[in-house]
Amino acid sequence: MIPHPLPRLLAVCIAIMAPMLHAPQATAAHDFSALTALANGALAGQHVGTPVPGFEIRLLKHGVPIYHQVFGAWSLNRPANVDSSTKTLSGALLMSIADSGNGGFSLDSHLADFLPEYNAPGFRDITIRQAFSHTSGIAGDEQALVLYQKNITLRQAAAIIKQTPLAFTPGSTFSYGGLSMQAAGAAAEVATGERYIDLFAERIAEPLGMTNTSFVIASDTNPRVAGGVESTASDYSRFMDMLANDGVDRATGVRILSSAAVNEMLTRQTNDGQPVNNSPADNNYYGVGVWVNQLVQAGPPVEAMAAGARGFHSWIDQKNDLVFTFATDLSHFANVEVLSSMMHAAILDAVPAADFDLDGTVDGNDLAIWQTAFGATRAGDANADGVTDGADFLIWQREHANAAASPSSLSVPEPTGIALALLAMAPFVRCRR
Template sequence: MKTLATFALCLLLATPAAARAACAEPVRDALQPLVAAHGLDGASLRLSTPDGPPQRWHAGAYGDDTRLPIASASKWLTALTLARVVESGALRWDSRVGEHFPDAPAATHAITLEQLLSHTSGLAAGPAPCLSGRGGTLQDCARAILAEGLEAAPGTVFAYGGNGMQVAGAMAERATGKDWDALFQREMVRPLGLTGTDWRALARRPGYVRNPNPRVAGGARSTLADYGKVVDMVLADGRHGGRRFLSPETIAFMARDRSAGLRIDKRPDTADGMGYGLGQWVEARDAQGRTTRTSSPGAFGFTPWVDESAGVAGVLAVRGRGRAMRPMIERLQRECTAMAARPPG
């Protein structure tokens, strides 16, 4: 059976058009073991570089527009939405909870938007009941989370969880006067041309399905095609379709590790050794400490990543037991990044 090594060789030998045809089978063969080993309905892979159109491969029943719950890959989408709100001037990275929730417990008032998006707010990491509740609104959920107070002083502990991001989303609603769905459509869906992404992870209905209490750290559904536009924009330093979506400075700011030097209270086993930025894991840094590779994998295996040093953005679309699949996913991610990387010089 052909392997990823075969794929790398055919990329070297073929013209771009011929490579797409000659190399499709080896990559599909690389996806098949993942599908078979974990009893998946399918798997899809998308790789892109600045030098040509993205390449896509599918196994099983999946295609470019298969909608999947993406779990914690939602965090990157939320952070990018908030980054657009910051660039518009409606919020600042140092906007504080007390400015928007003056009735929240006084101890929470100093928490900043940056801390909420980097899991360094000091709020409890264990998921609040309202994150999974069908009733209420994002505002109701944020007030309930803040009412529980702090477990640590803001900015002193890294504790991975969804509570802080829920408060961040509610702050954005208050700052803009728009609910989360309207805000997400304005800042992400329309500018990037997303056609299969919303905040109803388990919905089966087509189109954009609204949710008054979206789980902004883990409740989105998306597609290979949609998330590919997101990682392409990040790889392009904030540009999409020839226009600025975010500034390069904002893209770099979001990728800076906020967990460095802090006590680690909660982090997934699969993220050992990684840092965390705003909505994204920091997987690698250069000799100067600048982030060069980021990702935002979800619990069901859906994995987007951007490797700036290699000049590669990738999305692996799957739905299964992410923790069990993680070793195979990480190997596929490394090998695919290496084979698609721009040549030195």
């Protein structure tokens, strides 16, 4: 094997720069004043249709909490009805079952494979994928009585849902609602031989330490698959961070979902050719139980978002490895949607992507972290592509140049042109065999 010359040249350049890395650096906490101002404004009715009486915000970067505050008539980690944010929890549960392959269960399985009454014209064509992306053809009714009946089983609920004729040809139309997901939950029970609430506890809640998260609507035998969970900001943030971290819980290192399952879940399952019959987001950008590419009103989109009717919502900014949770059940999502987009923009201004040590500034300490992580870990991954490489250095360089304009910052000299070129080529460095 003849070694490629670039790695050695790259190491030389880093060695030349090493003395710069350990120069004293001024540090500063993240300036979240704009985010806090938006939150306080929401209490007074600013940037929302009506004032939001109380809520909680929890923000993670690289899985680390960097902002957690309560506003108004709310308390820290108060349980909230997450409403349709339950859909994302259930989407993850179904992906877990698909990962394990219990009973042949997969996104492309048909409801009729597990529920014999669905082996009927039209109904037999409905897949689990369609049931969890609002394209099953089953009417999108969030207020159907069957979703609130306590004294029936999930299996019985599915049979009741089947009694109503399809509203659309399966796969043809986006119609937001929970009935198709209720039927898919019954299929999951049949495939595994376990109750839905037990599956959720075993596969999602317990491994993630979500001790304050459970189904409270309608009952243990007929849990509302698409809207029945109560949770807290801390619990839900940890769940969303697992998705942001490729299916692995950062706190324990335990894998909850396969990388392929997370990728499929967060990939749009709909298309522009499917007309929107009804949608709270006025579009049909939807994955498996989760909205994708949302909140574009005030800044760049977030890649994934769970959102509930009474305002509880959580989003993932994959590019910047951020997880944001807005916990409340005292408002409604349409009232806070634009506010959340504005908060995303304020957060991006306050949290540079290359602030690897999360001290609020991009400096030589972050460059040292990048150097140590280069080609080995994700600690210096500024663009959230899963690796620490030359592209991340270029982000550090750009953000450091911006930070260096502040008189309170100690400048780190710019690398030479040859060093910059080599660092930029780092992603392409390979050994010849």
